[in-house]
Amino acid sequence: MSLEWLVNIAVDNWQMFLRGIGMTMLISVIATIIGAVIGLLIGVIDTIPKQKKGVKKYILLVIRVVLRIYVEFFRGTPMMVQAMVVFYGLPLIMIEIKNLIGTDFGFDGDINRVFAGILVVSLNTGAYMAEIVRGGIISVDQGQFEAAQAIGMSHWKTMIHVVLPQVMRNILPATGNQFVMNIKDTAVLSVIGVTEIFFQTKSIAGNNFRYFESFFIACLIYLVLTIIVTQILRYFERRLNGKASYQMIDEMSIRRPENPM
């Protein structure tokens, strides 16, 4: 009977599952945060007003092209393949670099599996977040930019003090979505041997040959994780849009002075 097996597997292997959960959450939390930072940076660079002349124009152009290639590459290839390419490819690239310029800067490209996993998921998240942030910045009213410029703020000051705080609020739901996707997508990191939930489950199933029951437990674990995370994010969203922004204060308008002077 399968139900008995479910319970038995859970009881016998709970420590392994727990370690898997820890690894999955560690990678997805760190990668979502790093990815969001990458996305914000790219979004800001992407919206720098076009320069008319000078060296700046060309520097900006080069940066834009590089960033575009990055975004297109990571959005256009499967994360599973990226993980393989990064983990097995990096040492080869560093050898090539050493042959070419004589030094590999003391870094031979042989990286920890977890680190490679975080790197791949972060870069992936960053590529998606870049588009989300760009949309968030574009959706901020042009008047906000103009008002900030009119009091003498540079592009960076405008972004940091006026636009990004508004963008953060706009992109929070999309960022949460990305986080939930990362929890699930870390499963593909099992191909480079990261001991997250899927990898652990495969090991457990390999021992007891009960594939359905083991993976059914993994299913439930993923479901519980994503539901909890979604609820936590909802709570933050509610707090952010809370009273302050929608509730008009009537008493205040009543107390309006007769003569504003």
Place this chain on the structure above:
Amino acid sequence: MENTIIDIKNLSKSFGSHEVLKDINFSVKKGEVVTVIGSSGSGKSTLLRCLNLLETPDGGEVNYDGKNILTHMENVNDYRTKLGMVFQQFNLFNNCNVLDNCILGQMKVLKRSKDEAKKIAEEYLQVVGMSQYINARPAQLSGGQKQRVAIARALSMKPEALLFDEPTSALDPEMVGDVLQVMKKLAKDGSTMIIVTHEMEFAREVSDRIVLMDKGIIVEDGTPDEVFNHPKHERTKAFLKRALKNN
């Protein structure tokens, strides 16, 4: 001419093939209140926006204190702090409350200390009659209140001149009075002001000079008495006839 602060020469600006400003010559003296009137699409707002370079002119000179700003674009942010701008759509920073709106520029651009910035902001919020709304967010204010905060924000930078871009056009008639009253007070106190407006009575009352624009050129430039009572051009007469009838 030594107290001329803004002096525009041969200014031109096109959007695509549409010439919005054609060879504009225009100057403002310190302490002067200049009102720019004209029908919609005549280039009034564009002229104002060219003054603080929110629009980059295609040709001509924008001289401020005798220096052509267009040849010193690297100082544009310094220059903009000298001109306070008030927008038709208020454009208060939505992420900040009333007080923060007024101190953000002071602290981040002018590098004033928080205490000093706060003191200055409170002083000007008092002037515009908004001091009891100090913690309100823009979403909680009516249009007229937002515009008065926007004026306080501009004043808090202690600019040398103020630019008003149709400050009352997005307000309902009841709110217009509050805002105009604040502006009248500023005009009386000797601020240099350049105002784009459709409020003819207000223009006549507060202005030292009135400029009428039509199709990208300045048609008439004179005292309120000259423009309203003795207009030289047919175009002015026609515009005033229509504008005053509507009021």
